[in-house]
Amino acid sequence: MQSVGSETDLTSVESIEQELTLLVRRAQKVHLRGGPTEQVVERAAYGILAWLHDTGPLRSSELAAHFHLDASTISRQVAALEQAGLVTREPDADDRRALRLRLTEHGRGVLTTTRAERRGVVRELLRSWSPEDLARFASLLAAFNAGLDEHLTGDPHTAEGGQR
Amino acid sequence: MQSVGSETDLTSVESIEQELTLLVRRAQKVHLRGGPTEQVVERAAYGILAWLHDTGPLRSSELAAHFHLDASTISRQVAALEQAGLVTREPDADDRRALRLRLTEHGRGVLTTTRAERRGVVRELLRSWSPEDLARFASLLAAFNAGLDEHLTGDPHTAEGGQR
DNA sequence: CCAACTGATTGCATGTACCAACCATAACGG
DNA sequence: CCGTTATGGTTGGTACATGCAATCAGTTGG
Numbered sequence: 001m002q003s004v005g006s007e008t009d010l011t012s013v014e015s016i017e018q019e020l021t022l023l024v025r026r027a028q029k030v031h032l033r034g035g036p037t038e039q040v041v042e043r044a045a046y047g048i049l050a051w052l053h054d055t056g057p058l059r060s061s062e063l064a065a066h067f068h069l070d071a072s073t074i075s076r077q078v079a080a081l082e083q084a085g086l087v088t089r090e091p092d093a094d095d096r097r098a099l100r101l102r103l104t105e106h107g108r109g110v111l112t113t114t115r116a117e118r119r120g121v122v123r124e125l126l127r128s129w130s131p132e133d134l135a136r137f138a139s140l141l142a143a144f145n146a147g148l149d150e151h152l153t154g155d156p157h158t159a160e161g162g163q164r
Numbered sequence: 165m166q167s168v169g170s171e172t173d174l175t176s177v178e179s180i181e182q183e184l185t186l187l188v189r190r191a192q193k194v195h196l197r198g199g200p201t202e203q204v205v206e207r208a209a210y211g212i213l214a215w216l217h218d219t220g221p222l223r224s225s226e227l228a229a230h231f232h233l234d235a236s237t238i239s240r241q242v243a244a245l246e247q248a249g250l251v252t253r254e255p256d257a258d259d260r261r262a263l264r265l266r267l268t269e270h271g272r273g274v275l276t277t278t279r280a281e282r283r284g285v286v287r288e289l290l291r292s293w294s295p296e297d298l299a300r301f302a303s304l305l306a307a308f309n310a311g312l313d314e315h316l317t318g319d320p321h322t323a324e325g326g327q328r
Numbered sequence: 329c330c331a332a333c334t335g336a337t338t339g340c341a342t343g344t345a346c347c348a349a350c351c352a353t354a355a356c357g358g
Numbered sequence: 359c360c361g362t363t364a365t366g367g368t369t370g371g372t373a374c375a376t377g378c379a380a381t382c383a384g385t386t387g388g
Contacts, residue, residue, distance in 0.1 A: 012298035017279075017286045019305040021211055024191045026232055026312055027184060028376090044344065047185055061366060068190055073345050075368055097353045097366045115181075122181040125311045134176035137304045140297060141183040147289045148190055192345090208375065225335060237376050239337055261335045261384045 030121055041086075041114045044077050049086060049103065049111045057102040059092070068152045086110055194285055205250075205278045208241050213250060213267065213275045221266040223256070232316045250274055 028043065041049065048063060064074045078101060081087045086107035092098040103111070126134060192207060205213065212227060228238045242265060245251045250271035256262040267275065290298060 012295070012302040013283055013287045013290060015302040016290070016298070016305060017283045018214070019302065019309050020191060020286070021214070021282075022231075022309050023305065023312070024188050025208075025211055026309070026316065027188045029232060029316060030312070042343070044189070047189055050182070050185070059366075060368095067186075068193060069344090070346055071367065072347080072369080077344085079368085092366095095354075095366075097351095099367075118185075119177055119181050121315075122184070123177045125308070125315055126177060126180070129307075131176070133304060133307075134180070136300060137308070138176040138179040138183065140301045140304065141180060141187065143293075143297075144289070144301070145183050145186050145190070148187070148194070151285075151289055152190065152193060206374070223335075224337095233375090234377050235336065236338080236378080241375085243337085256335095259335075259385075261382095263336075 030118070041110060042077075042080070045081055045086075046111075046114055046118075048074070048077060048081065049107060050115065052087065052101060052103050053108060053111050057100040059098050059100060061098075063101070068149075081107070194282070205274060206241070206244070208237075209245055209250075210275075210278055210282075212238070212241055212245065213271060214279065216251065216265060216267050217272060217275050221264040223262050223264060225262075227265070232313075245271070 047067065051063065051066060052058060060071060060074050060078060063069075063078070064071045067074070078087065078089070082089055085104060087101050087103055089099040089101055092100050126137075129137070211231065215227065215230060216222060224235060224238050224242060227233075227242070228235045231238070242251065242253070246253055249268060251265050251267055253263040253265055256264050290301075293301070
């Protein structure tokens with residue numbers, strides 16, 4: 001706890017690591033189910049729905065790449081989504097092995113509702129923040145995510161934390 | 165997508181909600197297993213180890229409250245930790261139903277190693293950030309966590325995001 | 329001493345995720 | 359044209375994380 005400080009702004013890094021650990025653990029509770037329709041959108045499904053909505057029809061493999069998840073995980077979640085009538089799996093003309101996933105009208109509606117609820121909670125949580133802090137937090141978060149994405153994409157574990 | 169903007173800095177809030185969703189999903193991959201000793205500390209266990217280390221002997225119930233998790237979840241994780249020889253469960257003198265959880269020497273060592281690895285990854289991820297951004301991110305993250313904690317503690321779902 | 333409460337564990341169900349095995353279609357190279 | 363290998367997806371099996379309900383043990387207050 002004394003000889004570790006060496007490279008960067010250690011104190012902030014330590015703090016960030018700590019807060020992130022807690023955040024990831026606790027944020028999962030802000031699950032947001034129900035809605036007017038009592039539709040339940042699983043936490044995982046929400047992300048898929050949102051990404052599909054924001055970027056148009058995609059293949060499973062593209063979703064897997066985006067979330068850095070195994071194809072099988074996506075496959076099951078998409079199956080559930082289709083089961084619930086939120087997305088359709090239409091065969092891809094270019095490649096008959098592939099499927100294009102597309103939001104249904106219903107899916108779009110459910111996403112809109114769920115998203116509004118989640119944003120509501122976030123807005124409520126950040127009620128007292130200044131616009132500058134909000135903007136800063138948004139952009140730092142985005143930057144962090146971008147770095148994380150890169151980290152997960154590029155190297156499996158080349159990072160070399162340090163000690164060894 | 166047009167009539168939603170009303171209360172606060174909607175754009176930042178939207179962005180934060182989005183990034184948070186992605187972060188929570190992806191951050192779990194930065195799992196960090198193995199170490200020199202090839203000790204594997206589960207994601208969930210790490211948080212317990214760290215909190216125990218930083219705040220001294222605690223009861224299960226106190227851990228549960230800190231993480232906002234069910235007592236049963238903590239119970240199982242602690243059992244695993246004890247199994248692995250990382251913590252001890254000693255009877256509490258004041259109340260013979262309760263147990264005081266304490267890190268073992270081994271537990272302390274494993275925590276130190278694992279924590280160093282995780283901090284290493286975070287440091288690596290934030291390598292190019294300015295000290296100011298690091299400090300800002302740390303404090304915004306802490307503030308967000310505090311708000312989240314409050315949200316989870318106080319009301320189950322009194323928040324009232326808005327639409328309904 | 330009994331009732332109500334509280335700390336913790338256990339049984340059961342669900343969600344999320346990985347890996348390995350598999351099936352179908354594609355893309356190549358004879 | 360076929361094999362062979364590669365790619366898109368699904369399914370089986372497994373592990374971990376978590377919650378709720380039931381249970382047990384010890385505490386507290388009539």
